[in-house]
Amino acid sequence: MKCGVVVFPGSNCDHDVYHVLKHSLGQDVHFLWHGDSSVRDCELVVLPGGFSYGDYLRAGAMAVHSPIMAAVRQLADNGGRVLGVCNGFQILLEAGMLGGAMRRNQSLRFECRDAFLRVERSDLPFTSGYRSGQVLRMPIAHAEGCYIDTEEALDKLEHNGRVVFRYVDSEGGAAEGEQAAKWNVNGSARAIAGVCNEAGNVLGMMPHPERCADKLFGNDDGLAVLASAVGVAADLEGVLA
């Protein structure tokens, strides 16, 4: 699949995503410059992690106004696939493409560690490689990952099945109660780790699938996010070879 990875000033997971798409999944990948006004013929565009414009005002706030974002929006409207990871998720939120907003982590500190996620939907282009209810281990690395919205909006989000990943405990149980802070790593409302749009072709998630896409790092739980997105069969053993 023809894939684009957007480079904003301050992106720093751009090469990591590129590497997985190109070398682990054998796709046709290009970098897209934030100043470009077209995504060319890409069918999947990834907004990578990092600190676009230093995240100086609010994470993602300045990147939204880059010329490329109009083209990304267009692609999404036309049914193309858009994946925002970490800073990319924050940018999608600031762009109003997913609803909700990010606040600083509950701990008020940057958190770099593994989180456990439950796959809430496996019928999306990004999750078809998983089983519904499957528990994944995936690294997070962010300071502003606490997803919030009004109760009403959250209810609607849930109702429409737009919660794609949720932070859970290592057994897949709810990250609630006394242990909530341990598992819901940033204090997100309803332990939301990733959401999609109505149509299901735009996904934003805080954890980094590209950082756990290779057995070398002791974890390839994230590979199927990217593999699914580019339509590589969910038979991941084949992909890994």
Added chain:
Amino acid sequence: MSATRNEPPVDIDLAKAQGLAEDEYGQICDILGRVPTYTELGITSALWSEHCSYKSSKVYLREFPTEGEHVLQGPGENAGIVDIGDGWVAVFKMESHNHPSFIEPYQGAATGVGGILRDIFTMGARPVACLDALRFGDIDAPRMRYLIDGVVRGIGDYGNCVGIPTVGGETSFHSGYNENILVNAFALGLARRDRIFHARASGAGNPMLYAGSATGRDGIHGATMASEAFGSESESKRPTVQVGDPFAEKIVLEACLEVMRTDAAVAVQDMGAAGLTSSAFEMADRGGVGFRLNLDRVPLREPNLSPYEIMLSESQERMLLVAHRGRQEEVVKIFERWGLEVAEIGEITSDGRAQILAGGEEVASMPISPLAANAPMYRRPVAVPSDLAARQEPPEVPEPSDPGTVLERLLDTPELGCKSWIWRQYDHTVRTNTVIGPGGDAAVLVLKGSTGGLGLTSDVNPVYCSLDPATGGAQAVAEAVRNLACVGAKPVGLTDCLNFGNPENPEVSWQFREAVRGISAGCRAFDVPVISGNVSFYNETEGRSIPPTPTIAMVGVIADVRNLPAAHFTAVGDRVLLLGQDANEFGGSAYLRLLYGVEQGAPPKVDLEAESRLAGLLRFLVSDERIHTAHDLAEGGLGIALAEACVGGGLGVDLEIDCQPHQLFSETQARAIVAVAPNTAEQVMAEAEKRDVPVVDVGAVGGTALKLRCDGAVVNSEVEELHRIWSTALPRALEM
């Protein structure tokens, strides 16, 4: 040349106020053949400062072995370079940011990271990893929690934003740092061997370009200046704290690497300490050329900076480049595309002089190489510390009444507790090269596109160094080698950060000389060259100096990173083998210091040959994929090493050890534990014996407790409980 503008007249008093000694002032007058201008005086005092000239340390640093088969660039450039095979080179260096971090921990530590990253990418290498070595005082000392929090946030926020993982480091606490904390930042970059860049200016007529952030009054050494003589108003406007802008750094980094790929640039250098002065002079001196700068063209953040201020500003995230005449447009375009300010501020000349213009006047005209060649160098008086013999008296070692309780008490200290509260605030997985991050003995990076990788570690034990700096220096090198060996890495080079007190104090000078001697001996024994480094003197408050702290950061190569052992136990049933032989050594031990407040005795002896044999054995075992676990013994001895190996994987052990209970905490060097599948234990033991490394099988992995019997004493501690104590010790002490 006449005095320009309304600058103060230069005389010996002003020179002294700027930190120049009387004969240094005489020297510069001789070199110029006249009295320097105000700007020239500032330039000279900066270039000849301890920080830039290494005047008190140079005579000793020459002892370091700096050459080796892998070394492409030793000390003298922005960073050292070693060949790591397959056409790749590793570029690395460590630097201190101690004083700024004590004043303003967040910005001090952040700009420390920024500075070391620039040192790496100016060489054409992409930074891929950082380490941070931190020394704090007692947690309850004034401001200490604030300092710790600020330093950790500063390092995290800067490195995270630039997108370079901090994959390891070290952290220790000692009252000797109550008033002088240490922040040492290490960075490593990778480059293709044929794409290395040197900061060596050449080619008369080539334009000099300034790129990055605009210049403000940051960090000019206002304190040492004669303030009456020079507008006290502008003095008061000078910020003492430099503020880092990691976003600017990130784009400067990307833009510089892009520029270097074009061949349009001749030389690139960052503006670090002494800013434009040191970058321009060093670049020209290395290339044997001169330059002409027009300060009116320097981008300024605020109006009305004097030439003196522009030359000495330490504003962050700025670069100086020399481009090939006719190709500067390409360079300019790249910087502009990244949204950076760029200006042509001068050109290279052939006369070997630094000519500096401002407001149509010449404010400085100095011959460059004599300034460098005549930089002062001192062999300061040395004296053995008067209390040394007393401090080295053998300590009394109390027998623990219950070694299990002792173990728990040790794990409950910030010193020996888990440091994850720190490294969780650092992105250690970005760039997806981190095979082993913080928490093991050494960090491991994979070199993408191959199975090979690098091991990185930073080590020193300041308590040992204070009891015997030569032994402490050698021990730091040995420990680094040992930590690398645990992940199968063969050392290729090291960088150091030598943190000491006031070199004008003969006892400090002695410490420095001895430490360098010890490090050099270590380097020779392991055949590891020093390829770069940094000296930080004057870590002293009210006459009290820090413990001598020569931090060593070492890099090793690993042929295959795919099946490395862990630092913790991973498989039930594994045999636990103890390598090395205890000699009951407690001088400077954690046991005496943390439980009894005693820092007494000679530090553990360093047997460099035994260390070499152990490291060789460990590397062999790792490369042969025969071991599941490898963890060296360091602070806290066998007891702490076992506890760490248990809590790291949540597995217990059942062991029988032939020693007296207190020996569990002896810190004899050249020891490690490994765990192996039962059916390979014999082979491994035979290999150890063949290599003359003492080895005993002490028991097996399994169960939920750390169980151990020695000389009638019993330890039986639930691993879960040990984990709870160990993992929360630091945040509890910090109350964060």
Added chain:
Amino acid sequence: MTVRARVTVYPRPEILDPQGKAIAGALGRLGFDRVLDVRAGKSFEIELAEGSGSVEEELGQISEKLLANTLIEDYSVELLESESA
């Protein structure tokens, strides 16, 4: 002529403000026990060139477009003083 203004941005009242809470807690521990509540916001001082349109309107747009995320934040605009160049 230039105009100076200040835009202040606060989390909306119904949104939790963990930073404000943390500060209030820290102040309590420092012994400032009169402190009942803290809200943490942002403040921007903006210098504008005199132009044709209304300054307030311009600042409103600036705030909506960039300075505040109106989903979770409120903003207010305040003119400071004008300066002749």
Added chain:
Amino acid sequence: MTVRARVTVYPRPEILDPQGKAIAGALGRLGFDRVLDVRAGKSFEIELAEGSGSVEEELGQISEKLLANTLIEDYSVELLESESA
């Protein structure tokens, strides 16, 4: 009775303000070309219980001790309104 006050904290004028710089740049790219300069600061709204000492003094101490890093930041205190409970 409670007192409400606002503490505003800004980087000192001579200190680099990376945030302000980045925001000014973004506003320029958005076409707000009247914007000459932006400084980014913090704003705290504090609610205090009526007490014996002077409110201003208390807020001064709070600012010095916690809200502002006076090495690099200036602060100012402004009383809002009092409310009877």
